[in-house]
Amino acid sequence: MNQSYKKAGVDIEAGNKTVERIKYHAKSTFRPEVISGIGGFAGLFELQHRYKNPVLVSGADGVGTKLKIAFAMERHDxxxxxxxxxxxxxxxxxxAEPLFFLDYLATAKLEPKKAEEIIKGISIGCLEAGCALLGGETAEMPGMYQQEEYDLAGFAVGVVEKDKIIDGSKIEEGDAIIGFASNGLHSNGFSLVRYLFFEQYHFHLDEMISELGCSLGDELLKPTRIYVQSVLQIMKQVQIKGMAHITGGGLLENVPRVLPAGLQANLQLKSWPIQPIFTLLQKLGELDHQESFRTFNMGIGFVLIIDQKDKEKVLDLAKQYGETAYVIGEITKGDQGVVLLEEGR
Known part of the structure; x- marks a missing residue:
């Protein structure tokens, strides 16, 4: 009896077709420093001589159960x-300025068209961030995943001059906290989101929600904002003392990660608008402020901490570079946490 890899569930030809389909998207992201193409064993990136004392900065992450929404909507781009x-x-x-990105796509059965849609989205993100999609890995693993499902992981490498690393050490009492608006949920809290909308209240993804002004599925699939280009431009003109990406743990857990001991962040709750998706989730789940702000970004996707004298300049620059920004609080003496204040306190 003829035994083959394909009969076992792995289609090598589909893998080859996928590589051919994604080459165009990857190449569209290449920076001048890229000296290799897609399809080799590794990606090559030349670190040019414009850096005096470069430090490489790396990060890895995934998308979490937001993938379940993409599966259900059959929308992968x-x-x-x-x-x-x-x-x-x-x-x-x-x-750090992101230099290049690598992805890992694992699935039960490789479908070249679907894979191309996924990689197309990755290439769009790389173009927004100004980094090259240098390579990646596509794994077909029957028996590991449910049919029609896949998992994604990503890896970014950037560079910063050693004397320009931003680590929060220069933050001091009286500094202003600037919040950049999010694009909705971004990619966190989706286990709770799915539980409330689909298990508790039996919403449908194609259901139009008046508060949201769109279907529930469209709202949930809004992609995470990429703040790279605007923040890099602002960094050239204003001293930024600390920054925080508001992901899992929300404002309550991410902002303190950059604060020196003895300082806390006081956030004024009514200093920025809370987007309807968060208000709806609070209502459905009967969530208090503490739980909401520890689970979701609550409308703020990225935070800058700067000197008070620079806040108007930063707000103007943020608008110039396409961001909606607010002064959302101030640094005070305290126990290295976040305090949520009602207006006037």
Whole structure:
């Protein structure tokens, strides 16, 4: 009896077709430093001489159970943007410029068209971040995943001059906290989101939600904002003392990660608008402020900490570079946490 890899569930030809389909998308992201093409054993990237004392900054992440929404909607061209965003926004926090990105796509059965849609989204994210999609891995593993499902992981590498690393050590009492608006949920809290919408209240993805102004599925698949280009431009003109990417753990757990001991972040709750998706989730889940702000970004996707004298300049620059930004609080003496304040307190 003829035994073959294909009969076991792995289609080598599908893998070859996938590589051919994604080459165009990857090549569209290449920077001048890239000196290899897609399809080799490794990607090559030349670190040019414009750096005096370069430090490489790396990060890895995934998309979490937001993937379940993409599966259900059979829409795969935006989830790659989320993947890139989760990685490049993280390394941006240290002041690093993303240089290149690698992806890992694992699935039960490789479908070249679907894979191309996923990689297309990744390439769009790389273009937004200004980094090259240098390579990746596509794994077909029957028996490991459910049919029609896949998993994604991403890896970003960036660079920063050693004397320009942003680590929060210069933050001091009285500094202003600037929040950049998110694009909705981004890629965190989806286990709770799916539980509330689909298990508890039996919503449908194609259901139009008046508060949201779109279908529930469209809202949930809004891709994570990539803040790289705007923040890199602002860094050239203003001293940024600390930054935080607001991901899992929300504002309550991510902002303290950059604070020196003895300082806390006081956030004014009414200093920025809470987007309807968060208000709806709070209502459905009867979530209090603490739980909401520890689970979701609550409308703020990225935070800058700067000197008070620079806040108006930063707001103007943010608008110039396409961001919606707010002064959301101030650094005070305290126990290295976040305090949520009602207006006027």
């Amino acid at each position: 935006t989830i790659g943007i989320d993947l890139v965003a989760m990685c490049v926004n993280d390394i941006l926090v240290q002041g």
